[in-house]
Amino acid sequence: MLGEENSYLYRTSLYLAASASAEFFADIALSPMEAVKVRIQTQPGFPSTLRAGVPIIYGQEGFNGFYKGLVPLWMRQIPYTMMKFACFERTVEALYAYVVPKPRDECSKAEQLIVTFAAGYIAGVFCAIVSHPADTVVSKLNQDRGSTAIQVAQKLGFIGLWKGLVPRIIMIGTLTALQWFIYDAVKVYLRIPRPPPPTMPESLKKKLEAKQQ
Numbered sequence: 395m396l397g398e399e400n401s402y403l404y405r406t407s408l409y410l411a412a413s414a415s416a417e418f419f420a421d422i423a424l425s426p427m428e429a430v431k432v433r434i435q436t437q438p439g440f441p442s443t444l445r446a447g448v449p450i451i452y453g454q455e456g457f458n459g460f461y462k463g464l465v466p467l468w469m470r471q472i473p474y475t476m477m478k479f480a481c482f483e484r485t486v487e488a489l490y491a492y493v494v495p496k497p498r499d500e501c502s503k504a505e506q507l508i509v510t511f512a513a514g515y516i517a518g519v520f521c522a523i524v525s526h527p528a529d530t531v532v533s534k535l536n537q538d539r540g541s542t543a544i545q546v547a548q549k550l551g552f553i554g555l556w557k558g559l560v561p562r563i564i565m566i567g568t569l570t571a572l573q574w575f576i577y578d579a580v581k582v583y584l585r586i587p588r589p590p591p592p593t594m595p596e597s598l599k600k601k602l603e604a605k606q607q
Contacts, residue, residue, distance in 0.1 A: 399595055
């Protein structure tokens, strides 16, 4: 649709758009489970299973009880997922271009997996930072019945929104690194094709060379 050259030039925008649209729809399915999970974690005496928790929320707050945190959930998960994919892809490119002393094709499978883990951890750090304020709001919103996201944010204040960031960076960084590492390791083990980082199309190289002459 975009063509080879535009796909390369605007690849970061494509990573962002694809991951954001996928997360948008995924969160619609996730929101009810997120509502139950937060109550299990924060409300003493609340049932510890999804099956028992759903009827209670529906009885107390109706259908809205499952989706009142949807917008803050989007605010948390969409930037998180956009960063997870776009930052990972561009970090892999940068590591092979500026850090790894040889082309990817000449690296062993173990060396490639080390790059994957490092890029995943870096992406995870940024994931944690961009999504942390919204994560704090979502957690508090499901605790405070009848509150809105804006009210919760005002009540927490700027410092409160960022409370717990360092532990979350460690957790999300490690989690994201392991997710990408396991994903790539399974592909290696099953011998599933693993496309290399994108390279500039020859047609675009020729155009740039022609402009420089």
